Amino acid sequence: MNKPLADKLRPTCIEEVVGQNHLLGKNSILKNIISNGYMTNMIFFGPPGTGKTTVANILANKTNKKIYKLNATTASLEDVKEILRNSDDLTCRNGILLYLDEIQYFNKKQQQYLLEFIESGKITLIASTTENPYHHIHKAILSRSNIFEFKYLSKEDIIKGLYRGLDIAKKDFDTKIEFDDDILDYIATLSNGDLRRAINILELSIYSTAPDEDGNLYINIDSIKQNFKNKVVNFDKFKDDYYDTISAFQKSIRGSDPDASIHYLARLVEAQDLITICRRLLVIACEDVGMAYPNAITIVKSCVDAAKELGFPEARIPLAQATLVLATSPKSNSAMNAIDKAIQDIKTNDVGDIPKHLKDAHYLGAEKLGRGVEYKYPHNYDNNYVNQQYLPDNIKDARYYIPGKNKMEQNIVQYQKSIRNK
Incomplete structure (x- = not known):
C-alpha cells in the first residue's frame, strides 16, 4: 500500500522535528528528558499537525519498557485490561509504556481505571490531545503528569x-x-x-x-x-479557540485598539457566530464603556438588531460599526462595579429594612403604618432635588457608584455637587 507523504515524512529522531523549539530546542526540557533517558508520565496538548504524535513515538522508542499504543477514539476499557493482563510477562519486566492518542475521548471511568496503574508504576503514560487537558482530563492524572503544550508551527x-x-x-x-x-x-x-x-x-x-x-x-x-482558496480558520465552537477569540475580542475593545478589535471580529465573522458576537457587543457597551458614553448601548443595540435582520454576509457591516464605536469610545466600568458592590453587600451584610418614608403608600391604612408619611417629593423643590435618606439605616453611608475620570462622568460629578450645594 502506498503510504501518504505525511507518513513518509514523519521524523524518527528529535533532530528531524520542525518547530517546537520551546520544547525541543537546545537545553529545553523535553530534549533533556530524551537525552537523559528519563521517562515520566507526560501529556502533550496542542493543535493538530504540530508534532505531538511524532514526539511521543520518538520518546516511546527510546525507552526499554514494553510499548503499547492505543487511540482513545476507538479503544475500549477492555483494550486497556488486555494490556495489563500481559504486565507479568517477561517482556514487560521493565514496565509498560502506554501511548494513548486523543485521551480526551476516554470517559471518566476509563481514565480512573488507568489512574490506579499509573499510581502503582505499572504503566507509564504518554498521552496526546488536541483539547485543553485541564478541561478534559481527570485531575488526578494531571497531578501525576508533566504537561507540555505544542504550539502552531510558524x-x-x-x-x-x-x-x-x-x-x-x-x-x-x-x-x-x-x-x-x-x-x-x-x-x-x-x-x-x-x-x-x-x-x-x-x-x-x-x-x-x-x-x-x-x-x-x-x-x-x-x-x-x-x-485551495482559503486557509483553515482555527475556531471550533465551545473549545479553546472559541473562548480565546471571544476573550481577545473583548479585551481589545476594552483596550481601545480598533484594529485588533476588528481583527478578532473578523475571526468570529468567518466562523459565522452571529449570536456570540451580538451578545458580546451588548455586554461590552455596558461593562467597559458604560457611563463614559451612555448612548453607546443604544447605537450597539441598533447595530445588533440590524445584523440579526440582515444575516451574513451583510451583518458584518453593522457589527464592524458597533465594534469601532465601542473600541474608540471612552471607557468606564463604574456601572458594573456599582451593581457588583451592591449585590455583595446584600449577600454578606445586614443591610436592614427600607426606610419607612420610601415604602409603598398606595393603599388604605398605609398612613397608620407610617408608610410614606415623611417622604419629600423632589419635584416640589428647587432643581428637583431635596436632601433626604434613601438607603436603609444600616448602610446609610454606603457608596456604590464611583464616577470614572472621563468627561461624561465628571460632568455628572459637577451636576451632583451643584444640586446638593444649592
Missing part, C-alpha cells in the same frame, strides 16, 4: 517541512519536480500552522499535475489557488 517551520516533503516526493517519482517560487509560502499560509495539512496539499498538488513531454512535473501557483 510559516518558516512549515516551509522547512515542505522542502523535506519535496525531497521524498522527488525520490518516489524519480523525476524532476519544479514549482513556482511562491508556492511553498502560499501552502504554508493556507495550512495555518498545521504541517500535516501543508504536506497533504503539497502531495495532492503533485499527484494532480500532469507530466510534460519529458516526463517532468511543473507545479504552478495558479492551479493550487484554484483548488
Whole structure:
C-alpha cells in the first residue's frame, strides 16, 4: 500500500522535528528528558499537525519498557485490561509504556481505571490531545503528569517541512519536480500552522499535475489557488479557540485598539457566530464603556438588531460599526462595579429594612403604618432635588457608584455637587 507523504515524512529522531523549539530546542526540557533517558508520565496538548504524535513515538522508542499504543477514539476499557493482563510477562519486566492518542475521548471511568496503574508504576503514560487537558482530563492524572503544550508551527517551520516533503516526493517519482517560487509560502499560509495539512496539499498538488513531454512535473501557483482558496480558520465552537477569540475580542475593545478589535471580529465573522458576537457587543457597551458614553448601548443595540435582520454576509457591516464605536469610545466600568458592590453587600451584610418614608403608600391604612408619611417629593423643590435618606439605616453611608475620570462622568460629578450645594 502506498503510504501518504505525511507518513513518509514523519521524523524518527528529535533532530528531524520542525518547530517546537520551546520544547525541543537546545537545553529545553523535553530534549533533556530524551537525552537523559528519563521517562515520566507526560501529556502533550496542542493543535493538530504540530508534532505531538511524532514526539511521543520518538520518546516511546527510546525507552526499554514494553510499548503499547492505543487511540482513545476507538479503544475500549477492555483494550486497556488486555494490556495489563500481559504486565507479568517477561517482556514487560521493565514496565509498560502506554501511548494513548486523543485521551480526551476516554470517559471518566476509563481514565480512573488507568489512574490506579499509573499510581502503582505499572504503566507509564504518554498521552496526546488536541483539547485543553485541564478541561478534559481527570485531575488526578494531571497531578501525576508533566504537561507540555505544542504550539502552531510558524510559516518558516512549515516551509522547512515542505522542502523535506519535496525531497521524498522527488525520490518516489524519480523525476524532476519544479514549482513556482511562491508556492511553498502560499501552502504554508493556507495550512495555518498545521504541517500535516501543508504536506497533504503539497502531495495532492503533485499527484494532480500532469507530466510534460519529458516526463517532468511543473507545479504552478495558479492551479493550487484554484483548488485551495482559503486557509483553515482555527475556531471550533465551545473549545479553546472559541473562548480565546471571544476573550481577545473583548479585551481589545476594552483596550481601545480598533484594529485588533476588528481583527478578532473578523475571526468570529468567518466562523459565522452571529449570536456570540451580538451578545458580546451588548455586554461590552455596558461593562467597559458604560457611563463614559451612555448612548453607546443604544447605537450597539441598533447595530445588533440590524445584523440579526440582515444575516451574513451583510451583518458584518453593522457589527464592524458597533465594534469601532465601542473600541474608540471612552471607557468606564463604574456601572458594573456599582451593581457588583451592591449585590455583595446584600449577600454578606445586614443591610436592614427600607426606610419607612420610601415604602409603598398606595393603599388604605398605609398612613397608620407610617408608610410614606415623611417622604419629600423632589419635584416640589428647587432643581428637583431635596436632601433626604434613601438607603436603609444600616448602610446609610454606603457608596456604590464611583464616577470614572472621563468627561461624561465628571460632568455628572459637577451636576451632583451643584444640586446638593444649592
